[in-house]
Amino acid sequence: xxxxxxxxxxxxxxxxxxxxxxxxxxxxxxxxxxxxxxxxxxxxxxxxxxxxxxxxxxxxxxxxxxxxxxxxxxxxxxxxxxxxxxxxxxxxxxxxxxxxxxxxxxxxxxxxxxxxxxxxxxxxxxxxxxxxxxxxxxxxxxxxxxxxxxxxxxxxxxxxxxxxxxxxxxxxxxxxxxxxxxxxxxxxxxxxxxxxxxxxxxxxxxxxxxxxxxxxxxxxxxxxxxxxxxxxxxxxxxxxxxxxxxxxxxxxxxxxxxxxxxxxxxxxxxxxxxxxxxxxxxxxxxxx
Amino acid sequence: xxxxxxxxxxxxxxxxxxxxxxxxxxxxxxxxxxxxxxxxxxxxxxxxxxxxxxxxxxxxxxxxxxxxxxxxxxxxxxxxxxxxxxxxxxxxxxxxxxxxxxxxxxxxxxxxxxxxxxxxxxxxxxxxxxxxxxxxxxxxxxxxxxxxxxxxxxxxxxxxxxxxxxxxxxxxxxxxxxxxxxxxxxxxxxxxxxxxxxxxxxxxxxxxxxxxxxxxxxxxxxxxxxxxxxxxxxxxxxxxxxxxxxxxxxxxxxxxxxxxxxxxxxxxxxxxxxxxxxxxxxxxxxxx
Numbered sequence: 001x002x003x004x005x006x007x008x009x010x011x012x013x014x015x016x017x018x019x020x021x022x023x024x025x026x027x028x029x030x031x032x033x034x035x036x037x038x039x040x041x042x043x044x045x046x047x048x049x050x051x052x053x054x055x056x057x058x059x060x061x062x063x064x065x066x067x068x069x070x071x072x073x074x075x076x077x078x079x080x081x082x083x084x085x086x087x088x089x090x091x092x093x094x095x096x097x098x099x100x101x102x103x104x105x106x107x108x109x110x111x112x113x114x115x116x117x118x119x120x121x122x123x124x125x126x127x128x129x130x131x132x133x134x135x136x137x138x139x140x141x142x143x144x145x146x147x148x149x150x151x152x153x154x155x156x157x158x159x160x161x162x163x164x165x166x167x168x169x170x171x172x173x174x175x176x177x178x179x180x181x182x183x184x185x186x187x188x189x190x191x192x193x194x195x196x197x198x199x200x201x202x203x204x205x206x207x208x209x210x211x212x213x214x215x216x217x218x219x220x221x222x223x224x225x226x227x228x229x230x231x232x233x234x235x236x237x238x239x240x241x242x243x244x245x246x247x248x249x250x251x252x253x254x255x256x257x258x259x260x261x262x263x264x265x266x267x268x269x270x271x272x273x274x275x276x277x278x279x280x281x282x283x284x285x286x287x288x
Numbered sequence: 289x290x291x292x293x294x295x296x297x298x299x300x301x302x303x304x305x306x307x308x309x310x311x312x313x314x315x316x317x318x319x320x321x322x323x324x325x326x327x328x329x330x331x332x333x334x335x336x337x338x339x340x341x342x343x344x345x346x347x348x349x350x351x352x353x354x355x356x357x358x359x360x361x362x363x364x365x366x367x368x369x370x371x372x373x374x375x376x377x378x379x380x381x382x383x384x385x386x387x388x389x390x391x392x393x394x395x396x397x398x399x400x401x402x403x404x405x406x407x408x409x410x411x412x413x414x415x416x417x418x419x420x421x422x423x424x425x426x427x428x429x430x431x432x433x434x435x436x437x438x439x440x441x442x443x444x445x446x447x448x449x450x451x452x453x454x455x456x457x458x459x460x461x462x463x464x465x466x467x468x469x470x471x472x473x474x475x476x477x478x479x480x481x482x483x484x485x486x487x488x489x490x491x492x493x494x495x496x497x498x499x500x501x502x503x504x505x506x507x508x509x510x511x512x513x514x515x516x517x518x519x520x521x522x523x524x525x526x527x528x529x530x531x532x533x534x535x536x537x538x539x540x541x542x543x544x545x546x547x548x549x550x551x552x553x554x555x556x557x558x559x560x561x562x563x564x565x566x567x568x569x570x571x572x573x574x575x576x
Contacts, residue, residue, distance in 0.1 A: 105525035113483035143451050161449045162480035163431050192450035195401030237393035
């Protein structure tokens with residue numbers, strides 16, 4: 001999706017399911033940093049979702065430890081802070097933007113409609129990677145899961161949707177997915193209007209949505225894809241309050257690291273198969 | 289907003305607050321018909337929101353009585369009907385599209401993501417007027433008010449949002465506004481993410497949103513505009529469940545017929561003042 005202003009491709013979008021590894025290989029944060037320019041990166045950390053005072057500094061240290069030259073922490077805790085020119089300029093200068101976890105309604109109520117939110121959208125449209133973990137992942141799409149109940153079954157009131165940051169309208173994103181048993185609320189969200197694809201992202205797992213609208217799964221868990229495009233029946237409009245909803249014809253994929261999903265064609269692909277080799281086996285047998 | 293394919297301006301969008309006059313001057317339906325081409329109009333009526341069998345035919349008769357040459361009623365009651373090429377062609381041929389009242393979740397769950405919904409979006413982008421009353425108005429924007437509680441005060445759970453048809457993302461639309469005391473749920477919807485403008489449309493009242501994103505109010509009631517762009521504080525992210533939410537800095541306009549509102553500049557304008565003339569007074573006094 002080229003930006004209307006620059007013709008550059010949109011930047012990658014990386015929603016993370018929360019609790020990404022902060023020691024060891026740190027696959028997810030390493031990928032975020034690489035897409036932001038590696039050692040030359042200038043990362044803007046937005047800890048607005050969190051009410052803990054040290055969340056921003058904690059991520060600054062993580063990115064520094066991974067080799068980032070510059071990390072700016074934007075302390076935005078009131079709507080007026082998101083109108084300050086200096087904050088907007090920090091986002092405009094960044095080569096990568098990272099939103100921490102916390103409460104996604106803090107992100108939408110404090111940033112929604114402000115110059116800072118517009119700058120994040122503009123930067124992503126012009127090519128800058130935007131990543132977010134947990135609440136920071138939930139706020140990425142146009143339709144944000146703001147809250148909801150646990151459990152596997154969709155019911156009429158299981159989810160609260162609110163407008164998110166609108167970086168993509170192809171996905172509705174849930175996080176801490178397997179850990180918090182959130183299939184029911186993702187199905188509920190998708191069934192209200194079966195046009196978007198639902199993705200439930202486990203902890204320490206992420207997807208990297210490229211400018212071609214294909215995403216790759218990274219990390220240690222799975223991404224559950226709920227594709228409603230072939231849905232033939234939904235009782236969402238007629239089910240009684242808090243009663244289960246019938247959904248006929250959903251297509252579901254469970255994707256671990258290396259799998260990809262094309263959000264336009266709505267097709268999943270396994271990673272290229274690497275043949276398993278026994279250590280004693282000769283990988284290239286002689287022709288004989 | 290020019291269509292990417294045709295460069296033609298987007299067609300008018302007319303959300304109606306329900307219960308529009310069906311006898312007398314019928315200002316609203318007359319305006320819909322005029323924007324669809326007057327006597328040459330070909331109106332496609334989509335009664336999907338309604339569960340009454342005669343809703344479509346009733347509007348067909350209304351438009352015929354007002355002088356429309358052609359009215360097609362699309363009986364779409366299952367998702368598979370919205371994949372039928374003939375139905376899509378009827379929408380593609382139409383010079384005006386009208387969605388009736390009923391339950392907006394029927395519209396989103398039956399049409400969402402189907403070729404018919406895509407055809408409606410494409411037609412509007414290419415210049416065709418799209419109007420909807422009550423549920424048919426609610427489904428027009430990207431963020432649809434699907435359900436909610438009555439009363440004037442915003443509370444954390446007062447509204448259920450769901451993805452709508454996405455013809456505009458500048459407005460969140462409520463209807464039967466004064467008649468059903470819906471200010472609280474509109475404020476709740478707007479406060480989740482203060483980027484869009486909330487409009488509460490009374491019965492027998494409508495707004496005509498032109499391609500320049502300015503709307504004019506028509507009909508016998510008022511449109512209540514809630515502009516959150518100067519909001520300085522919202523407690524939506526911290527208020528307890530079902531407790532009132534504080535919102536500081538909202539701007540509100542109440543607009544009757546003839547008033548206009550610019551959704552980009554966020555400015556309202558009164559109609560040009562027509563001087564009141566006493567019948568016995570000479571409208572052009574002699575200079576003497």
